[in-house]
Structure formats: structure tokens, C-alpha cells
Amino acid sequence: MASILGKHSRPDSDDRADSDDRGDRAGAADHAPEHSSPSAAGRAWAARGRLPLVACAWVAAYGALRVYWASGHRPDDLSPVGTDLVAFTGWAAAALCGATAVVLAALAVPRAATLGPLPRRALSAAAWTAALCLVASGALLLLDVIGAVLPGLGVRFYPLGALSRAACVTGGILTGLSARAHARRVRPGCVRCGRRPGAAGPLTHTPAWAFAAAYLAVAGCLTRVAAQAAVGFGRSPLSGGPSAVLFEAGFLLGGCLLPPALVHSFGRTWPRFVPALRGRRVPRRLVLWPGTAISGGLTVYFGLMLLQMIWERLHGRNPFPAEGGLDLPESFFWVAVPSYLLWGAGMAVAAHAYARRTRVPCPSCAPTPEPAADFGSYGDLGADRDEGSGRGRQRHPERHPARRRGTRRRAR
Incomplete structure (x- = not known):
């Protein structure tokens, strides 16, 4: 009869339940973060596992070059001080690369994630120490950058020495990243970003x-x-x-x-x-x-x-000392x-x-906003607006005794 009169029939309780269930599933599908999918987390986990292998290959190749140079084949004129590196030169640089490659190989072993707390910390400390030594050995790279960007400044540029120092510093950076990736793999936290539970998030103001x-x-x-x-x-x-x-x-x-x-x-x-x-x-x-x-x-x-x-x-x-035009x-x-x-x-x-x-919150572990309520009628919508704004309260006089009394007087 309602359809003949052109009015919509009110669905029964079962139909409304099915409709609400379909709406909830659709809303969840629409608002599900794409970056928090298991595939994205799996890719991040796999990348952390491959990084020590890449760093180990890089450092091993550079170590082979250091062995070749230390055996009497090192070219001359690599830097203002003669050698291309500082702190670790000659066979010491080759030994540093060898030790770093061993540490990186240990990080790449899957069983490294099952080590006890003390061996795990020792391995991480060794990786960070090796990374710092490699970066410090290529400290003259700062002069190479200045000499390459500003060729007329008077800072001489050494192409072969600059490449060697860049490779050394890159090996140090890769080693540090591998140590950080290993720490994120073994400690509890977000699979995607490695953030530990309860860790400090982005700063709300500059301290x-x-x-x-x-x-x-x-x-x-x-x-x-x-x-x-x-x-x-x-x-x-x-x-x-x-x-x-x-x-x-x-x-x-x-x-x-x-x-x-x-x-x-x-x-x-x-x-x-x-x-x-x-x-x-x-x-x-x-x-x-x-x-x-x-x-x-x-x-x-x-x-x-x-x-x-x-x-x-x-x-x-x-x-x-006063030499080379430097008399200060x-x-x-x-x-x-x-x-x-x-x-x-x-x-x-x-x-x-x-x-x-300025850190961007991780979409996998950042707190997500609560989903909006599913209002089934205009009355519910008015009730929500009544709680959130003054205009909603004015549109629903039945919730306000004073306004309801005024309405009754006008009706009389």
C-alpha cells in the first residue's frame, strides 16, 4: 500500500542490520590506510634484511682496493697530505674494511635476530664503531666538495682521492644504516618504521x-x-x-x-x-x-x-708551521x-x-582518528549537533525545558 501511495516503506530490523553491516564494511574499506597493508610492512622488513648484504658487498669491494693500494700500488697525489684517508691509512684502512665486512656479514645472518641481549648489543656497538671510523677516515671529503663546487677558490681538487674518500664515507653511512636496520628488526616495535612502543613522537614545539x-x-x-x-x-x-x-x-x-x-x-x-x-x-x-x-x-x-x-x-x-703560503x-x-x-x-x-x-607520522603505527558515527535518522543527527554546537540546540526544542514551556504557552 505504501508503494502505491508513493511513500517509502520502512525496512524491517533485519534489512536495517544488513544495510548497516554493508555500510560498515564499505566505510572500513574506504578508510583503510594503504600504507599499513601487510605487503608494505613486509617490504620494509625485507629491505632491512638486504641492507647489510649491500653494505657488506660495498665495503668488501672497497677493502680489496685498499689491499691493492697498500701492497705498493697506491697512486700519488691523492690529497694535500699525500694519502687519501686520515686516521686509518695503508694496511690499517684495509684491516678496517675487513673487520667492517665481517660485522656486516654477521648482521646479515638471519640468526643474528635471535641473539641474546649482550651479544646483540656488542654486535650493534661494533657496527656503529666501524661506521664512525670509516666516516672519520674520509674527513677530507669536505675539502673535495668545496674544491669541486668552487674551482677558482684555491682549494685543489684531487679526483681520484675524492672518489676514494666518497667510497669510504659511503661505506660508513651504509654500515650505520645497517646497524640501525638490525636494531629495528630485533627490538619490538612498528614493522614499517621501527618505532618502539611508547617512544617519543614528533615534537609539538621546538624545545x-x-x-x-x-x-x-x-x-x-x-x-x-x-x-x-x-x-x-x-x-x-x-x-x-x-x-x-x-x-x-x-x-x-x-x-x-x-x-x-x-x-x-x-x-x-x-x-x-x-x-x-x-x-x-x-x-x-x-x-x-x-x-x-x-x-x-x-x-x-x-x-x-x-x-x-x-x-x-x-x-x-x-x-x-708556516709553510705552503699559510703563515698565521x-x-x-x-x-x-x-x-x-x-x-x-x-x-x-x-x-x-x-x-x-617535522617528522611525518608513520601510517602504520600512528594513532588513527575514530570513525564517524553512522546516523540513521535526522533525529540522531540533530542529537549529535545538539552536543557539538549551539545551533543544534536551537533546532531541537524538545531537549530544552525552557523552550518547550514557551512553545506550550504559544499553543494555548
């Missing part, structure tokens, strides 16, 4: 220690400039010309603009004085990658230089080198805070 570190980096840069001003800018070993201008501009940007950008809002959102980009988000890599690269290079290079200076002075020798007082280096180190260390801390501040 005070990050501001302090950023401005310590700025202070280190300005102290370095002040030290050069004290001895005279004309006594710099760098050449003049356009390359020197670009170097000085990059020097000031990297020391006075990049550290504050890591902690202030203009490093995350383009400020208003940028015409075409104002209000938009700054790409995370645009700030984080230069901050990480510059801080890492400064910390490793000048950290080793400071240790060498201390060693030479403890043995009664001048760390920087020793006190200049005791100010300039620690300033560089302070610059790099401060910016590394600020970059760490920026990475946590």
Missing part, C-alpha cells in the same frame, strides 16, 4: 635546548669571522674572484641563516616577504639535508683536526678550529630537533 644549540652554532660562525678579522682578511689562503664571493656568501648563509631556520617558523613555512611562496610549507629536505650535511662535515673534519692539534702540542710541535699565528687556529667545531655540533643538535619537529 629550548634546540634554540640554544642553534645560536651556539651562530656564535661559532661569528667567532670564526672575528678570528679572521683579528689577523686580517688579506692573510686568507683562499683566492679572490667570483668563487671567493660565493664561498663567503654560502659561509654566512650556512652559519647565520641555516641554524635559526632549523628552530624558527620560517624554516617550516615561507615568510610573508617571499612573494610567490609565502604561507606555503618549506620542503623538509630543503632545510634538513643541508643542515645535516654541513654539521656532519664540520664536526668530523674539525673534530679530527682539533685532536691532531692537541696531539702535536702535547709533543711540543707547532700544529700549523698558532693562536688563530686555537680559536678558529674550536669555533668550527662548535658551529657543526650546535647545528647538528638543531637539525636533530628539526627532524623530530
Whole structure:
């Protein structure tokens, strides 16, 4: 009869239950995160298992080259100091690569994930130590980058030595990534990102220690400039010309603009004085990658230089004798080198805070919002609006005794 009158018949309880069940399944399918699928987690797990193998092959190949060079076939003129590496040279570099390859092979064994706590920590510590030694051995790569980007600056570029140092540093980075991947495989946590239960998530605001570190980096840069001003800018070993201008501009940007950008809002959102980009988000890599690269290079290079200076002075020798056109007082280096180190260390801390501040939540382990309620009638929708907004309360007078009494008076 209802269909003849043109009205919709009300479904019975079974039909409504089936409809609700189909709607729930459809909504769950629509809102299911694609990145949290088992296949994505499996790919992440497999990639962590393959990374030690890739790193082991890389380090083993580079170690074979080190053995060949150490046996009397090393080419000359690889760096300003003669050898291509520092800290570990000759057979020591070959031994370092061999030990690193053994550690990486142990990480690649599937049974490494079943080791006890003490052997697992020892293996992880060995991997991180080897990674640090490899990266430190290629510390002269910082000069190679400067010499390649600014060829007229007066910093000589050594192509073969630069390739060797790049391979050494790459091996160190791969070893560190393998150690981190192994730690994520063996500890409880998210299969995709490796985040442990209860671990700190993205920072909601930039902490005070990050501001302090950023401005310590700025202070280190300005102290370095002040030290050069004290001895005279004309006594710099760098050449003049356009390359020197670009170097000085990059020097000031990297020391006075990049550290504050890591902690202030203009490093995350383009400020208003940028015409075409104002209000938009700054790409995370645009700030984080230069901050990480510059801080890492400064910390490793000048950290080793400071240790060498201390060693030479403890043995009664001048760390920087007047030779090769470098005729500066020793006190200049005791100010300039620690300033560089302070610059790099401060910016590394600020970059760490920026990475946590701008971290994208993992779609697999991040808390998901609660699904919206399934309203079956306009009355339920009005009830929800009644709880959430004032306008909803005005549209449903039956829930308000005062309004209901006024309605009854008007009816009388």
C-alpha cells in the first residue's frame, strides 16, 4: 500500500542490520590506510634484511682496493697530505674494511635476530664503531666538495682521492644504516618504521635546548669571522674572484641563516616577504639535508683536526708551521678550529630537533582518528549537533525545558 501511495516503506530490523553491516564494511574499506597493508610492512622488513648484504658487498669491494693500494700500488697525489684517508691509512684502512665486512656479514645472518641481549648489543656497538671510523677516515671529503663546487677558490681538487674518500664515507653511512636496520628488526616495535612502543613522537614545539644549540652554532660562525678579522682578511689562503664571493656568501648563509631556520617558523613555512611562496610549507629536505650535511662535515673534519692539534702540542710541535703560503699565528687556529667545531655540533643538535619537529607520522603505527558515527535518522543527527554546537540546540526544542514551556504557552 505504501508503494502505491508513493511513500517509502520502512525496512524491517533485519534489512536495517544488513544495510548497516554493508555500510560498515564499505566505510572500513574506504578508510583503510594503504600504507599499513601487510605487503608494505613486509617490504620494509625485507629491505632491512638486504641492507647489510649491500653494505657488506660495498665495503668488501672497497677493502680489496685498499689491499691493492697498500701492497705498493697506491697512486700519488691523492690529497694535500699525500694519502687519501686520515686516521686509518695503508694496511690499517684495509684491516678496517675487513673487520667492517665481517660485522656486516654477521648482521646479515638471519640468526643474528635471535641473539641474546649482550651479544646483540656488542654486535650493534661494533657496527656503529666501524661506521664512525670509516666516516672519520674520509674527513677530507669536505675539502673535495668545496674544491669541486668552487674551482677558482684555491682549494685543489684531487679526483681520484675524492672518489676514494666518497667510497669510504659511503661505506660508513651504509654500515650505520645497517646497524640501525638490525636494531629495528630485533627490538619490538612498528614493522614499517621501527618505532618502539611508547617512544617519543614528533615534537609539538621546538624545545629550548634546540634554540640554544642553534645560536651556539651562530656564535661559532661569528667567532670564526672575528678570528679572521683579528689577523686580517688579506692573510686568507683562499683566492679572490667570483668563487671567493660565493664561498663567503654560502659561509654566512650556512652559519647565520641555516641554524635559526632549523628552530624558527620560517624554516617550516615561507615568510610573508617571499612573494610567490609565502604561507606555503618549506620542503623538509630543503632545510634538513643541508643542515645535516654541513654539521656532519664540520664536526668530523674539525673534530679530527682539533685532536691532531692537541696531539702535536702535547709533543711540543707547532700544529700549523708556516709553510705552503699559510703563515698565521698558532693562536688563530686555537680559536678558529674550536669555533668550527662548535658551529657543526650546535647545528647538528638543531637539525636533530628539526627532524623530530617535522617528522611525518608513520601510517602504520600512528594513532588513527575514530570513525564517524553512522546516523540513521535526522533525529540522531540533530542529537549529535545538539552536543557539538549551539545551533543544534536551537533546532531541537524538545531537549530544552525552557523552550518547550514557551512553545506550550504559544499553543494555548
